[in-house]
Amino acid sequence: xxxxxxxxxxxxxxxxxxxxxxxxxxxxxxxxxxxxxxxxxxxxxxxxxxxxxxxxxxxxxxxxxxxxxxxxxxxxxxxxxxxxxxxxxxxxxxxxxxxxxxxxxxxxxxxxxxxxxxxxxxxxxxxxxxxxxxxxxxxxxxxxxxxxxxxxxxxxxxxxxxxxxxxxxxxxxxxxxxxxxxxxxxxxxxxxxxxxxxxxxxxxxxxxxxxxxxxxxxxxxxxxxxxxxxxxxxxxxxxxxxxxxxxxxxxxxxxxxxxxxxxxxxxxxxxxxxxxxxxx
Amino acid sequence: xxxxxxxxxxxxxxxxxxxxxxxxxxxxxxxxxxxxxxxxxxxxxxxxxxxxxxxxxxxxxxxxxxxxxxxxxxxxxxxxxxxxxxxxxxxxxxxxxxxxxxxxxxxxxxxxxxxxxxxxxxxxxxxxxxxxxxxxxxxxxxxxxxxxxxxxxxxxxxxxxxxxxxxxxxxxxxxxxxxxxxxxxxxxxxxxxxxxxxxxxxxxxxxxxxxxxxxxxxxxxxxxxxxxxxxxxxxxxxxxxxxxxxxxxxxxxxxxxxxxxxxxxxxxxxxxxxxxxxxx
Numbered sequence: 047x048x049x050x051x052x053x054x055x056x057x058x059x060x061x062x063x064x065x066x067x068x069x070x071x072x073x074x075x076x077x078x079x080x081x082x083x084x085x086x087x088x089x090x091x092x093x094x095x096x097x098x099x100x101x102x103x104x105x106x107x108x109x110x111x112x113x114x115x116x117x118x119x120x121x122x123x124x125x126x127x128x129x130x131x132x133x134x135x136x137x138x139x140x141x142x143x144x145x146x147x148x149x150x151x152x153x154x155x156x157x158x159x160x161x162x163x164x165x166x167x168x169x170x171x172x173x174x175x176x177x178x179x180x181x182x183x184x185x186x187x188x189x190x191x192x193x194x195x196x197x198x199x200x201x202x203x204x205x206x207x208x209x210x211x212x213x214x215x216x217x218x219x220x221x222x223x224x225x226x227x228x229x230x231x232x233x234x235x236x237x238x239x240x241x242x243x244x245x246x247x248x249x250x251x252x253x254x255x256x257x258x259x260x261x262x263x264x265x266x267x268x269x270x271x272x273x274x275x276x277x278x279x280x281x282x283x284x285x286x287x288x289x290x291x292x293x294x295x296x297x298x299x300x301x302x303x304x305x306x307x308x309x310x311x312x313x314x315x316x317x318x319x320x321x322x323x324x325x326x
Numbered sequence: 327x328x329x330x331x332x333x334x335x336x337x338x339x340x341x342x343x344x345x346x347x348x349x350x351x352x353x354x355x356x357x358x359x360x361x362x363x364x365x366x367x368x369x370x371x372x373x374x375x376x377x378x379x380x381x382x383x384x385x386x387x388x389x390x391x392x393x394x395x396x397x398x399x400x401x402x403x404x405x406x407x408x409x410x411x412x413x414x415x416x417x418x419x420x421x422x423x424x425x426x427x428x429x430x431x432x433x434x435x436x437x438x439x440x441x442x443x444x445x446x447x448x449x450x451x452x453x454x455x456x457x458x459x460x461x462x463x464x465x466x467x468x469x470x471x472x473x474x475x476x477x478x479x480x481x482x483x484x485x486x487x488x489x490x491x492x493x494x495x496x497x498x499x500x501x502x503x504x505x506x507x508x509x510x511x512x513x514x515x516x517x518x519x520x521x522x523x524x525x526x527x528x529x530x531x532x533x534x535x536x537x538x539x540x541x542x543x544x545x546x547x548x549x550x551x552x553x554x555x556x557x558x559x560x561x562x563x564x565x566x567x568x569x570x571x572x573x574x575x576x577x578x579x580x581x582x583x584x585x586x587x588x589x590x591x592x593x594x595x596x597x598x599x600x601x602x603x604x605x606x
Contacts, residue, residue, distance in 0.1 A: 129541070158541060158557075165559030166518060198516040199479030202541040202557055208516045215518075236478040236488045238446060238495075239519075261409070261438060261482040266546055277438075277482055279445030 047281075047288050050296075051323045058091035058118040059084050060255065060299035063314060065307035067095045067121070068268075072307050077106045081113050083311065087319055091118035093297050096143060103146030111148070118151065118295045119192070119253060120144040125157025126176040127169045127206050137180050145187035151252045152184065153192050153228055158203040169206035174219030181222030192228040192252035193217060197236075199266050210234060210243040217250060229287055230255035230299065232270055235278035244290040251292040254284070256326055257300045268303040272317060274325035284326065296326065327561075327568050330576075331603045338371035338398040339364050340535070340579035343594060345587035347375045347401070348548075352587050357386045361393050363591065367599055371398035373577050376423060383426030391428070398431065398575045399472070399533060400424040405437025406456040407449045407486050417460050425467035431532045432464065433472050433508055438483040449486035454499030461502030472508040472532035473497060477516075479546050490514060490523040497530060509567055510535035510579065512550055515558035524570040531572040534564070536606055537580045548583035552597060554605035564606065576606065 048056065061080060065072020075083075077098055084092055092110055094117070099106060110117045123140045124132025144152040154177070160169045177191060184191055195213045196205035207213045213227040227250055234240055236259075244251070258276030263269050273280055284296075298318050300306050306314050328336065341360060345352020355363075357378055364372055372390055374397070379386060390397050403420045404412025424432040434457070440449045457471060464471055473493045476485035487493045493507040507530055514520055516539075524531070538556030543549050553560055564576070578598050580586050586594050 164557060165562055166516065197478055199477060199543075199546055201516045202539055202543055209518070212518055236446065236481045238489070238492055259482055263479075263482055266479055277444060282445055 047285055048293070050326055054088050054319060054322055055090040056294070056296050057089050057319065057322050058093055058295040058297040059089055059315070059318070060093040060121070060297045061095060061098060062121070063298055063300040063306065063318070064311050066098055067301070071303060073311050075311055077102075078109060081109055081115070083315055085113035085115055087315055089115060091116040091295050093119040093121060093299070094147065095121045096140060099143055099147065103143050107147040107149070116295070117147045117149045118297055120147055120149040120152050122153040122155050126154065127156055127160055127173050128158030128203060129161050130203070131157050134179065137176070138183055141180065141184045141187055141189050144189045150188065151190050151192050153194055153253065155194055155196065156205050156207055158201070159206055166206050166212070170212065170216050171219065173206055174216045177216065177220040177225055178222060181220060181225055185222070185224045190224045190226060190252050192226055194228040194230060195233055197233045209237055210240060210247060214243065214246050214250065226250035226252040228253035228255060231278050231280065231283055232257050232259060235259050235283060240283070241286040241289065244286050248291045251287060251290055252294075253297060254287050254292060254294065255297050255299045256280070256322075257298065264304065268301045270300045270302055272300060272306060273298070273321040280326050296322070298322070327565055328573070330606055334368050334599060334602055335370040336574070336576050337369050337599065337602050338373055338575040338577040339369055339595070339598070340373040340401070340577045341375060341378060342401070343578055343580045343586065343598070344591050346378055347581070351583060353591050355591055357382075358389060361389055361395070363595055365393035365395055367595055369395060371396035371575050373399040373401060373579070374427065375401045376420060379423055379427065383423050387427040387429070396575070397427045397429045398577060400427055400429040400432050402433040402435050406434065407436055407440055407453050408438030408483060409441050410483070411437050414459065417456070418463055421460065421464045421467055421469050424469045430468065431470050431472050433474055433533065435474055435476065436485050436487055438481070439486055446486050446492070450492065450496050451499065453486055454496045457496065457500040457505055458502060461500060461505055465502070465504045470504045470506060470532050472506055474508040474510060475513055477513045489517055490520060490527060494523065494526050494530065506530035506532040508533035508535060511558050511560065511563055512537050512539060515539050515563060520563070521566040521569065524566050528571045531567060531570055533574070534567050534572060534576050536560070536576050536578045544584065548581045550580045550582055552580060552586060553578070553601040560606050576602070578602070
């Protein structure tokens, strides 16, 4: 395993950690403020959300690189399945934005179960079709697509893939070289088959997301913990991911309406660095 | 698969479906009212919660059998792991209550992760030790212990087993003939490896719990759906359970503070019968 105690170049900030994924949360820092604050602390990269970018993708991407960091990824496509699925044009627009930023990875939160179906099989099949349908478009723009399995509590309206194994099955069905998976501590920490499932993921892990699972999780969506404050075995999880060949960025993504989003961003960013060195 | 369209003798009511597991919910029917209402509709059995029984276990058990039904089970032991774990005396008292009722199965919701530990391995080991420690006591009273895996969203403070595979592993570690598992639609509907995992469960499935997973689940604990109103593949799930040899009661357990607990119990009980015949 990599030693993060002395080297934080793999550390990336997902801006959702500062409340940037939802209206009315966080301190409202601009992309420029975030870039400068991360660069000053030695972060290796940043992951943005579409809502922050607008028509400034190229400008923001250049600004990140000028500060000595990478744009690690973009969150995310519209849903691809379920009653709230986006159109193909909307999906392609998100790919264009990732390309404009110079983000090598675009995350996919799949969307829920297909209307009128039961269980997950039909929805996963539809998901694979939709991913396959835009994979070439993304490849031509040098964007990889990362299917992110979500904790099963998000079944129904947010996801139709609940485990790494589910995500890899959909990758296999999609059959495109630029489609892989994202592994998020919040979503997979409980999966006692994770290391086994990841054996089939070699070369297909496109992202690793850090946070923690609080013993008393008070809100399923917006009460994630800072690394070290919860019950996830962070070292064990990273060992499984790196054991499957992953050596890329580790992206901190903490949705925390009751705690971290209420704190000054400087404090949040400093805490992340300390925890990244000590417990991740 | 069994045909429930003409035969509802396998149908059991878990009284939580009438709000009986939480103070201040439901219509407040007595055990006697529930027994009479279920018997009148042809239910085969009832599952009670400890809080309803008090010191009337033998009396209520006899009343159920006199009405031509079975006491199918009792919910549940105190937690066995985590920061809120109960004492051995408290666990034995719940076994005594099940025996007094004549309930063949006592459900175990395990409790959360052991204080000071990360991940699930230590907690599952502790769970197996605690189960093994009371298994003989339960066997002497003709009570079987059913480990119920919970949806991973309940990790941290409520469970340390998230899947049928987890539960079977703990059964193996406990190594007692009267320890098995309960399979609940709400907790397992999303698990695409369920049928595969259940192949190892033959002879160890002690209960099958029915409800549905609503597409828009608004509260993780108290917004379960009536069978047919959600996205779970109920027929497929029962096929997997029966394929592993289960031919026992199917227990309807719907925590629903916003919907079914607000309705008259007669309407709830009638709806269950209709849905049991048509969609389960």
